[in-house]
Each structure stands twice: as structure tokens, then as C-alpha cells.
Amino acid sequence: MTVGDLTRDYRSRLAELLGEPLMVDDPLITTAQAAVLLGVEPQRVAGLVRAGHLPARSRSHRRLYLSDVVQSGLDQWMSVAEAGAVLGLGQTGVRRLISAGLLAAHGKELPLRRAEVEVLATLRDGWLTLSTAASALGVDVDEVQRLLRNRHLTHTCDVARPVYRHELAFVLAARR
Structure with a gap:
């Protein structure tokens, strides 16, 4: 699915969620609305905002542009616990891999790139x-x-x- 297709899909889902048509091309949405559109927990979206991986346009209400949500690729980030599940390790084991330089931490909330964790999981098989x-x-x-x-x-x-x-x-x- 291309970014344009994804944007159209999210726009139509957002209009359905709000119960009215969108009046602007790139609306500001809440973290809760972004979470519904992406099918993730609101805490995950808020964690990405706190970590700086998703730009918030309004600090007090954490409003996000729909285009930023589409382009952010929320699925590219994961927590230490999620990485542990992929790698078959506990959180301490994942933190050891970060300390050893095998994984790069990019923040506190959701510090790990999914692609890096998946590559490491494949490598660890050997x-x-x-x-x-x-x-x-x-x-x-x-x-x-x-x-x-x-x-x-x-x-x-x-x-x-x-x-x-x-x-x-x-x-x-x-x-x-």
C-alpha cells in the first residue's frame, strides 16, 4: 500500500470516526484518534510523541497532523519488552544487547527500531x-x-x- 493509499484510507476512516467530512487536507488529530486509526494503544502513540519519533503540533493536547501519523510508520518502533518477545529474551537480555552495541536505543518509551530487532533476531539464529x-x-x-x-x-x-x-x-x- 502506498503512502497516498494509506492517507486516503486513514482520511476516510477518520471521517467515519468523527461522523462528518473532513474540511482540510491535513487535519490535526488527537493521539487517541491516531491510535484508533492505527489499531494500537493510545499509550504507544503518546510514547512516540514523548520520544520525539512523532512530531506533536500542540503540546498540551498532543495534536498530530494526519500526514505525520501516516508517514511516521508507527510499526517501525518497539519497546524493550516487545523486542524481548521477538528475540526470546527478557528485558534485561535486551538491555545487555543495547549495552553491547548490537541494538541502538533511540529514546526511553519506544527506543528500538523494529527492523533492527528483526535483523538481530535473524542473525542470532546463526x-x-x-x-x-x-x-x-x-x-x-x-x-x-x-x-x-x-x-x-x-x-x-x-x-x-x-x-x-x-x-x-x-x-x-x-x-x-
């Missing part, structure tokens, strides 16, 4: 725990840690999954 890597190599965990320290394996910066799966083949080949 990362292994120390014990899984040790089993695949037929060594103990201490040997895997030694390989990481000696840079025979590259650390992923993820404390929970520090070993790249694809590097195990190189270590196995070097042993032969």
Missing part, C-alpha cells in the same frame, strides 16, 4: 551458546572460551550466544 559450540567441536566449554580469547573464533558481542556457527567449520578444518 549464533551459538558456548555449550552448543563445545558439543559441535567435540571439546569442553573452556576450550571454546580459549578459542574466543585467542581469536580463532570471533565473539558476536552477545553474551548469551557468543559463537558464530559458520566459524566452527573453519576450526574443524584447521584441526584436520
Whole structure:
């Protein structure tokens, strides 16, 4: 769906919600109306306004231009808890990934870009725990840690999954 199609859809839904036709091309709407149009909780829209990801045109009432709501791509942002659900981690685990530089935080309320979290989730599928890597190599965990320290394996910066799966083949080949 293009931005123009989305704008027309939201305009017609807003007119239906208000029960009257819209008189201006780009009306000011409330965060509650934006939430209804987008099918999300009003707190999520308010959080994006507070984080600066969605420009508010009136501070006291948090009025937004419909065009800003359409262009903001509210689905591009997620909270730490939502990221944890995608990554299969708790909030502490997500915060560790932020501290390690694997995810960039962009604010307090909804700090993470959905695309970044989804890319990291895909990457983490190819990362292994120390014990899984040790089993695949037929060594103990201490040997895997030694390989990481000696840079025979590259650390992923993820404390929970520090070993790249694809590097195990190189270590196995070097042993032969």
C-alpha cells in the first residue's frame, strides 16, 4: 500500500470516526484518534510523541497532523519488552544487547527500531551458546572460551550466544 493509499484510507476512516467530512487536507488529530486509526494503544502513540519519533503540533493536547501519523510508520518502533518477545529474551537480555552495541536505543518509551530487532533476531539464529559450540567441536566449554580469547573464533558481542556457527567449520578444518 502506498503512502497516498494509506492517507486516503486513514482520511476516510477518520471521517467515519468523527461522523462528518473532513474540511482540510491535513487535519490535526488527537493521539487517541491516531491510535484508533492505527489499531494500537493510545499509550504507544503518546510514547512516540514523548520520544520525539512523532512530531506533536500542540503540546498540551498532543495534536498530530494526519500526514505525520501516516508517514511516521508507527510499526517501525518497539519497546524493550516487545523486542524481548521477538528475540526470546527478557528485558534485561535486551538491555545487555543495547549495552553491547548490537541494538541502538533511540529514546526511553519506544527506543528500538523494529527492523533492527528483526535483523538481530535473524542473525542470532546463526549464533551459538558456548555449550552448543563445545558439543559441535567435540571439546569442553573452556576450550571454546580459549578459542574466543585467542581469536580463532570471533565473539558476536552477545553474551548469551557468543559463537558464530559458520566459524566452527573453519576450526574443524584447521584441526584436520
